[in-house]
Each structure stands twice: as C-alpha cells, then as structure tokens.
Amino acid sequence: MATELLYLDDFDVLTAPAAVTAVTALDDGRTDVELDRTCFYPRGGGQDWDTGIIRAGDSVFTVEEVRLDEHGVVHHLGRGTVPEGAGVVLEVDAHRRAVNTRLHSAGHIVDLAVERLGLPWVPGKGAHYPHMSFVEYNGEVPGDAEQTRRQIEAEVAQVIGEGSTNEIRFMPVAEMAEYCRHVPENIPTNKPARIVLYNRTFGVPCGGTHVRDVADVGTLSITKIKSKKGVTKVSYAVDGVN
Ligand SMILES: [Zn+2]
Incomplete structure (x- = not known):
C-alpha cells in the first residue's frame, strides 16, 4: 500500500508517529523499513533524501537513504532494529x-x-x-x-x-x-x-x-x-x- 507522504501537506513536519508495515533484510547488510506514513523525503525532483532516525521504544534505527518506488511506497534504508507492526516515532535530521x-x-x-x-x-x-x-x-x-x-x-x-x-x-x-x-x-x-x-x-x-x-x-x-x-x-x- 502507498505510504502517506506527510511532507506534502506541511512545510515543516520533521517528526511524526507511524506504524511499521514491513521490514526486509537487504543483501548489502542494511534493512529496508516500510511505514504507513512518513515525513522522510525520498530523493526526487533534484532534491536529495532526508536522513534521521526511527525510534521504537529504546531501539533506534538509523535512516541512511530514502527511496519512493513506482507503487508509491517509501523505503527507509539503514541500520538498526525495528519490529514489524511496531508503533514508532520518526525524526528527520533538521539541518540536512x-x-x-x-x-x-x-x-x-x-x-x-x-x-x-x-x-x-x-x-x-x-x-x-x-x-x-x-x-x-x-x-x-x-x-x-x-x-x-x-x-x-x-x-x-x-x-x-x-x-x-x-x-x-x-x-x-x-x-x-x-x-x-x-x-x-x-x-x-x-x-x-x-x-x-x-x-x-x-x-x-x-x-x-x-x-x-x-x-x-x-x-x-x-x-x-x-x-x-x-x-x-x-x-x-x-x-x-x-
Ligand atoms: Zn521543485
């Protein structure tokens, strides 16, 4: 299902609650996290992707790269542990x-x-x-x-x-x-x-x-x-x- 894109509605949204819909281990050692909604901007239109973190309780997932696929699903690629189905908090690197x-x-x-x-x-x-x-x-x-x-x-x-x-x-x-x-x-x-x-x-x-x-x-x-x-x-x- 397409990810809701929170950054389209609001100029400044840098943090938001979300739910993890899929977690996939990648061949390059990183993990691909999909969410029901995101404030992370994926690379596109000549603008680079956001980085930041996804918090699930005490564990932190570091977002290194963000991509939007042809189905409208945003892929948050990075390192760390996020359980599928978990409620998480997204935090975009504000300076970048x-x-x-x-x-x-x-x-x-x-x-x-x-x-x-x-x-x-x-x-x-x-x-x-x-x-x-x-x-x-x-x-x-x-x-x-x-x-x-x-x-x-x-x-x-x-x-x-x-x-x-x-x-x-x-x-x-x-x-x-x-x-x-x-x-x-x-x-x-x-x-x-x-x-x-x-x-x-x-x-x-x-x-x-x-x-x-x-x-x-x-x-x-x-x-x-x-x-x-x-x-x-x-x-x-x-x-x-x-
Ligand atoms: Zn533009």
Whole structure:
C-alpha cells in the first residue's frame, strides 16, 4: 500500500508517529523499513533524501537513504532494529532537511526571476544538491551572459528581499496550467498531485520540500550561466550552504 507522504501537506513536519508495515533484510547488510506514513523525503525532483532516525521504544534505527518506488511506497534504508507492526516515532535530521529545502526553493526562485525578466526560456531539469545546484532551460542567452547573470541575481535578491508566504495546493494535473506557467508532461503518478504557489502568483508542480517564506532562502548567488546546443544552465549557490 502507498505510504502517506506527510511532507506534502506541511512545510515543516520533521517528526511524526507511524506504524511499521514491513521490514526486509537487504543483501548489502542494511534493512529496508516500510511505514504507513512518513515525513522522510525520498530523493526526487533534484532534491536529495532526508536522513534521521526511527525510534521504537529504546531501539533506534538509523535512516541512511530514502527511496519512493513506482507503487508509491517509501523505503527507509539503514541500520538498526525495528519490529514489524511496531508503533514508532520518526525524526528527520533538521539541518540536512533545511539545507536541501533552501537549495530546492532557490531553484524555483531562479525560475520566478527568469519569468519576471521575461526571458524566453522553458524550464528543464534541475539539481539542488550542496555540491551541484543548477536549473536548466531550453533557450539561449539573449546577448551577453554576464549581463543576464547579473540581471537574474538582482531579480532573485528582489524576490527574496520582498519575502512572501508559499502556499500548498492539491489539484488534478489538468487544472495546474491555470496556476503554473510550465506543467511538465511527466508528472509522477505514484504520489498525490500538488503545486506550490510562490509569491501568490507563480505556481510550480512539485512534490519536494519548500521554504515557508521565500525570504528563508537567504542570500542566493548566480555563480554561472552557460548556453550549449540550445540549453542554458544557470548555476547558483545559497549563502551558508554551498
Ligand atoms: Zn521543485
């Protein structure tokens, strides 16, 4: 049965009670724990997985890796003992989550700046990892890349400086175009469809974790812009993270 994904409903849920539905020993020496519900984010959408612990009474299971399978089941891979059927308490590593969330939201704020500047680019893939943070677009840099880099950097500073509360909305994929400039064709079907509304106007279909307020991202630098074969890669860094 699909795991209930608590992080979709709430920007900040880091701990929750849950029940263990399956425990499987893996060939690599680790254990795969499945739960009825989870606040652990599995890797996806360019955002890395959460780590943390699962407490069952006095025993602690250390979560090293989290994956969502095609049936919507989340697999918590790690080490320790958790009895099947046990009631447990989940505790996500708050620092790692905050880093991943800020990096991920930073990518969407770059998208928002690109939109505001009227750059004729179609969003493509992104990576929001501490060692590699970028968003890609279909389209070329119109003119001088350094000038465009500075424009985007100034615009993201403006957006972050203004601040704005983000909003979570669940809706069928067919309705997303009303709120989102770009709705990808390959929206995953193994989890509830959701958008996050940035700055009240800029919807993004996305199942990742997001800052509650765009100001929470902090200082965002555009480190590099490069166009190659019709694809423009905008690399960025968040102060205190990378
Ligand atoms: Zn996203």
